[in-house]
Amino acid sequence: MNKSVILLYIASLVMYASCKNSDKNMSSTDTDNIFFQPSTLPFQAIPFDRIKDGDFEPAFEKGMQDHLAEVEQIANNVEEPTFKNTLIAMEQSGQILTRVSLAFNVVSGANTNPELQDLQERLAPQLAAHKDAIHLNANLFKKIEALYNNKSGLGLDPESLRLLEYTYQSFVLDGAKLSDADKSKLMELNKEEASLSARFNNQLLDGTKAAALVVSDKEQLEGLTDGEIEAAAVAAKENNMEGKWYFSLKNTTQQPLLMSLKNRSVRENLFQASWTRTEKGDKNDTRSTIARIAQIRAEKARLIGYDNYASWSLQDQMAKTPEAVDAFLKQLIPASVSRAKAEARDIQQLIDRQKGGFELEAWDWDYYAEQVRKEKYDLDENLTKPYFELNSVLENGVFYAANKLFGISFKERKDLPVYHPDVRVFTVLEENGDTLGLFYCDFFKRDNKNGGAWMDNMVGQSKLFGTKPVIYNVCNYTKPVSGQPALISFDDVTTTFHEFGHALHGLFANQMYPSLSGTNVPRDFVEFPSQFNEKWALYPEVLKNYAKHYQTGEAIPDALVDKIKNAATFNQGYAMTELLAAADLDLQWHKLKTGDGLQDVDTFEADALKNHQLNLKEVPPRYRSSYFLHIWANGYAAGYYAYLWAEMLDHDAYSWFQENGGMTRANGQRLREMILSQGNSQDLEQMYLAFRGKKPVIEPMLKNRGLK
DSSP: OBSTTTOOTTGGGGGSOOOOOTTTTOOOOTTTOGGGSOOOSGGGOOOGGGOOHHHHHHHHHHHHHHHHHHHHHHHTOOSOOOIIIIIIHHHHSOHHHHHHHHHHHHHHHHSOOHHHHHHHHHHHHHHHHHHHHHHTOHHHHHHHHHHHHTGGGSOOOHHHHHHHHHHHHHHHHTTTTSOHHHHHHHHHHHHHHHHHHHHHHHHHHHHHHHTOEEESOGGGGTTSOHHHHHHHHHHHHHTTOTTSEEEOOOSSSSOGGGGTOOOHHHHHHHHHHHHTTTOSSSTTOOHHHHHHHHHHHHHHHHHHTOSSHHHHHGGGSSSOSHHHHHHHHHTTHHHHHHHHHHHHHHHHHHHHHTTOOSOOOHHHHHHHHHHHHHHHHOOOHHHHGGGOBHHHIIIIIIHHHHHHHHOOEEEEESSSOOSSTTOEEEEEEOTTSOEEEEEEEEEEOOTTSOSSOEEEEEEOOBTTTTBOOEEEEEEEEOOOOTTSOOBOOHHHHHHHHHHHHHHHHHHTOOOSSGGGSTTOSOHHHHHHHHHHHGGGGSOHHHHHHHOBOTTTOOBOOHHHHHHHHHTTTTTHHHHHHHHHHHHHHHHHHTTOOGGGOSOOHHHHHHHHHHHTTOOOTTSOOSSOGGGOHHHHHSSOTTOTTHHHHHHHHHHHHHHHHHHTTSSOHHHHHHHIIIIITTTTSSOHHHHHHHHHSSOOOSHHHHHHTTOO
């Protein structure tokens, strides 16, 4: 997942808020606040060792105050509006706010604490109001509109023209053309939504932590590896439960351990802990929060002049309309559901042959599907993990592929401060030795870290400011006990390549203007570079370089590689159906109209899944409404389909690579120059068309998924 694209201006940065620091009660004066001046570290990297919790609030306050003063000066300038005194001046404004927001976003998602979670909720409505004060400023919009209406006569270069068009569209979609009365209504709704989204984020974080599975009897853990059991014992001790085994939850519905746990009642307990994590009727129950968020979004869309939120929010995406998204999903649903039902029959037959005496349930799927996979393909994940040691995957796989394609190299450094000891830092070097940027990675899960995996910027690339990109990846892999290697699944290998695809998109940014730089592109395009980068995980030259047994150094055997490849389409009915169920849930929530009223979350979800025949009890949505972080707090509202849309692009683009020699330096350079370095500097459809030579088609995606 990429977070840069989903930070809808500064306001949504408050959807994540926290930083762990022992000096939590200290405050900062105007002279010592770390954010009031640019960082003096290389690349203006964030000085995590000098940040105090007390620095954030005054920096946000001063940042907003200074930013508004700068915007007022632009809006009230008596000179005729020009691109320089309006658009460039806007790009240059708000630097303190940008610095504190980026730092706040880093530490909040990956290392939270209660004090700054509270700050998050207090800041949310203030930042929403701050955004509105800019985008609903009539004098400012009048200048932007005048420039837009005369754009053909301004003699702008293509990127500058794109910035003007992008800014104008953003202001219009945010309500710049509304009456004063409607602007006031919109501002109140924006503040309320920001507060609720911040609350949802904290409820989910706390609810997920509280729902961790605790097991008292070691015999119930049959099927787990010694390393997994030992790690759970350490986690229990850290949570003051010595003598027990503690398993924290991932953000998805299904949990990785369900594949291995033999005890059916423990599997059910783990699944139910995940399924009901924020539906317990306590302070962490999110249902009333999200019901109101959905209602607010419908009300906002009506004010702007759209039937529903999806119609409004898709205006600046590749898909453009909810009808286009519906049509796209309907190409996938029948084949996916049919395949999932066939897979369920195979699993039920296995259960019956083993005289299990029960009907397949959601918490049984992964455990028995793994057995079916072993039976059909003779593939045991426990036999593959020893070849996927995390450090080798990163350095000999991810970095190796990037070097082969783009000529870049990586040098680890220990001189820069980090926000947690698990974080590693690398300087990224061009083929000629020039520095390209910095890359930080944080791979292991913690209770005070948001679930899932993501990429974002610590410092954005911009020729206007002369800044190079500082990028980070965050994942949630199980941390091994001290002295043991981090052995990960092939799914985790794929995630590592995926998130680094986002990192490449940010590292190769080459824009003048920060608003258009790097991954600041529509949601249904931003996942294309990341999903495309997954392709190199199984590319023979790359695989043989990183997949080596952590004890013997032996390269992964060809027979095992063949099994992985042969099993690539296994369980794809399930995988696609759980994604489609989540995407469809998202879209139906955001097609609600104001007249539909406040929804009962449980009833709405059940009806939504039933409407499109996605209500398979054995195949729950990848995210349930009540813990769907992407859509309620991460900016993917009406946009979760983007992963599937981008998957169509990545398979189609990989077809071009296959047709033109595969992994070559020349092909990598072409991808860099035509896609990865372009940011949002041109129309995305035209950008892709120029690279591919024709419009994307869905057939390669269906074939790869085994659905055609």
